[in-house]
Amino acid sequence: MSDRVTPQMQALPDGEAEISLVVRLPWEDVARLGQEAGRLASQMQRPVTLDEAVSHRLRSTRPSASHARPAGEQPSAMTSSTSLASLPRISGTA
Secondary structure: OOOOEEEEEEEOOOOOEEEEEEEOOOHHHHHHHHHHHHHHHHHHOOOOOHHHHHHHHHHHHOOOOOOOOOOOOOOOOOOOOOOHHHOOOOOOOO
């Protein structure tokens, strides 16, 4: 991982795990997240945090969870076209 992402993992009492990420972003990206939060707040008619805006954006632009496979089934290898560049951007610009 780069120095822009700091992962933290914590075991929970119910046997699950919680993974938190701290991501360092340029101010321009933070401003885009604020715009996204404003749009979402307008739709939901209530205040929205930047965390909610990011979560909503990721859920609404992600394809179905094709990485989730039944036990015993192996995931296919990453192709050269699979990269971070293929992830959805916060704004409509590339």
